[in-house]
Amino acid sequence: MTPTTAPASLRRRRRANGLLGLVAWLCGIAFFLPVAWMVLTSLHSEQDAATNPPSLTAPLTLHGYREFFGAGGGGLSPWPPLVNSLTASVLSTLLVLLLAVPAAYALSIRPVRKWSDVLFFFLSTKMLPLVAGLLPVYLVAQNTGLLDDIWLLVVLYTSMNLPIAVWMMRSFLAEVPVEMLEAASLDGAGLATTLLRIVGPVALPGIAATALISFLFSWNELLFARVLTGVVAGTSPVFLTGFVTSQGLFLAKVCAAATVISLPVLAAGFAAQDKLVQGLSLGAVK
Incomplete structure (x- = not known):
């Protein structure tokens, strides 16, 4: 040149x-x-929020948030649905990581026979539309007394997020240097020690990315939560649908509720943003 x-x-x-x-x-x-x-x-009043076209210079107010925390959803408190969503999302995410990391370890670092068939089987479980499995799950929950039970959502969210978590974790664990595992094996480290002290720290960005994706999918899930829960185990997305009433759609209050319900996901993403970027970039050509 x-x-x-x-x-x-x-x-x-x-x-x-x-x-x-x-x-x-x-x-x-x-x-x-x-x-x-x-x-x-x-942050607008209902009158200003309903104008067409919307007014950007309308006075700001916290009336929608006061309505949400005071008497939102027809007089119901928003705290039980928020706690239910947090419980189901956190517990299912922990179970997903507990099952996905060893499975991905067996499929990447210590590959089992016909591991590609195993991965395809995991992926094939995501090909079935959720609504197709709704009736069988409902009948099983009804016969076992698990309707309107938060533990049913924990099991469902774990099974729904596990396939994609195994796929993600396999790609992340494939980047773990084999030399580190060989050195740990020579030192007499067992499987649990290898996973916790060797694989875990190296694949921490990938684990964080997988956990965030699983938490996000669990927090936003509506179909099963809407059908399988009621008063006791209703989650925040189900609670949000209660703002659509026969009297109409109160736009300011709905936006206030949606903003509050979105905050935990935004906070989790902001807290793990560095690990998320590192995890999603693992395996890229450098």
């Missing part, structure tokens, strides 16, 4: 990088705008 062509190629590369950066910013803003609009609407 001659000295005259080097600056030209460098300028073209910079322009291309600048264009890609601009596209990335535009995509990020496009994804963020609905969330910002929801938060802004939650």
